[in-house]
Amino acid sequence: MNEYMNGEELHTMINEKQDMVIDDLLPIGVVLFGAPEKTGKTFFALQISDAIVHNKPLLNFNVSKGEVLYIALEDLKGSIQYRLKKICFEPSKHMHFIFSSDGLSMNLTEEIAKINKHNNLKLVVIDTLAKISRAEVNIIKANMMRWQIFIN
Template identity: 30%
Template sequence: MTAFVTIAEIERALLHDKPRRRIIIPDVLPAGPCLIYGPSGVGKTGIAIRTGVAVAGGLQWAGRMISRGSVLYVAGEDIEGAKVRLVAAARELGLDPSTLPVAIMEAPADGLVSNSTRIAVVGAAQALAKNFNLPIAAVIVDTLAASFGPKSQDEATAASEYMSNADRTAR
């Protein structure tokens, strides 16, 4: 159970803490859980990788300024292919992969529907942010279907668990 927070503590945080990131790409990508969806083979992974590298590099995206930050890519399938594509995207955009705050990890076998996995992803994201001294801007999970572990993406309970963990990870 979560401990309570008083309204005085909330006000103090609102007035004195660093503001919460709300937008990553104006009019395109808010902070928090977002989905890219479409049929197989239409380029969802390419868009996710290109966007992640652009965010990490602080580049523009379709003419919009990006809120720069570290990016963790969680590969639910084809991690080796994703590694190659991340490096290729960085090089194509004129960025040095050795200084880019991007990391990749394999999605754990039990999927991102478990709390222990959420904790592992958050821990990896925190380590990445500390390593580059740059806050996390995005955690990209690719693919959603492969990230359900032994559970079915078609079950409402599993989908609810996934979205709950995605929301908690974003916070």
């Protein structure tokens, strides 16, 4: 349902506190990072993941500790391992990986539910959307609210 308000109403309303994974930086919910190729998106996603699983500040922002599910649709295991070493990632049982070289041949809702069943899932990274077909993007969009419920 749409809600309409004018600028004065928006300015004077009482702010609702949004739950955050990283204070003042990353809210719970769906966030899309987009940038040209080879600009560091994967490194940044891994650094965010590292901060969450080890409960350490990221860029001086407080982080909410939890589990991370990292779905690598293009990178090989060795490539992700290399990047984790570059950011000095300490191994953690709270960081979960799925590698799929054939695009999205998995049921993401089931995979997220498996990880979150007994854990405190805070972040799901899907790297990269380039291999996902238009139909699969629509499936992802349709399930985003369900995944947000899992993550909350």
